[in-house]
Amino acid sequence: MKKTTYVYRQGKDSVTIVFKDDKVQSKESTLSN
Amino acid sequence: MRISGPNLRGSGIEHDLRRKHPYLDYEQYDFDVVIGSAGDCYDRYLVRIEEMRQSVRILRQVIDKLPGGPINVADWKNMAPPKSHVMTKMEELIHHFIVVTEGLDAPPGEVYFAAENPKGELGFYINSRGGGVPYRLKIRAPSFVNLSILPELLPGCMVSDVPSRAGESGLRHGRVRQMNMLRSIFSIFAHHSCSRSAFRALRANASRKPMWTRSNEGMSKKQVESILGHPTSVDQ
Numbered sequence: 001m002k003k004t005t006y007v008y009r010q011g012k013d014s015v016t017i018v019f020k021d022d023k024v025q026s027k028e029s030t031l032s033n
Numbered sequence: 034m035r036i037s038g039p040n041l042r043g044s045g046i047e048h049d050l051r052r053k054h055p056y057l058d059y060e061q062y063d064f065d066v067v068i069g070s071a072g073d074c075y076d077r078y079l080v081r082i083e084e085m086r087q088s089v090r091i092l093r094q095v096i097d098k099l100p101g102g103p104i105n106v107a108d109w110k111n112m113a114p115p116k117s118h119v120m121t122k123m124e125e126l127i128h129h130f131i132v133v134t135e136g137l138d139a140p141p142g143e144v145y146f147a148a149e150n151p152k153g154e155l156g157f158y159i160n161s162r163g164g165g166v167p168y169r170l171k172i173r174a175p176s177f178v179n180l181s182i183l184p185e186l187l188p189g190c191m192v193s194d195v196p197s198r199a200g201e202s203g204l205r206h207g208r209v210r211q212m213n214m215l216r217s218i219f220s221i222f223a224h225h226s227c228s229r230s231a232f233r234a235l236r237a238n239a240s241r242k243p244m245w246t247r248s249n250e251g252m253s254k255k256q257v258e259s260i261l262g263h264p265t266s267v268d269q
Contacts (some may be wrong), residue, residue: 006257006264008245015245017257017264024252029245 038153043069043077050149136165
């Protein structure tokens, strides 16, 4: 199983997306929905 | 980049068609070719302001040399006759009709003529096979050519700088076919990594739904990147 984490940053805010086997497993962000 | 006019002169290059290739007796008039030194937005603005003063200077000289007499030649087969003649004389009504509907009978051949305009070199290439309409016509609109400097001007700037930089470069919507220009500006933003997040944020605000929420579970990396672009960092 291969895990990859993508991080998008913009100033103080960030979005983190975790992939497991090239599929999105979870996502979290400091930005509001 | 083939840019011309105040955009080119604002960067310190002394290129003015009225000096380099004089036409319409421009060589008879005294005027300065205004150039900038810094090549920035403010410099181009200063060049334009000074060029207006130089235009007034030329106009004053033209008025002093303006001779009296009629403006048009009295050749009614090639020039529309005065309205008073058209309304009262049958022959000149016919001349007016032919000049307006068929145009001048141009000789066969081809020509390119360019003139210095407020936004740069406005040129017309005409290919004629005789008659009143060209066989081929290509217009070199300076506004369209000036688009080519946007990829150099816009990357890295704030979104709020776009109107001044894009507008100041002398663009006119009619000449660059409206939506093509907007598409170009936004594609420059979308393809530049520094501006990508600002652009995405703008789009998210417009739709009231942040872009990152559109990446759902089960999506592949490719699909996520198509929505959010390349990540700032990747941890394996």
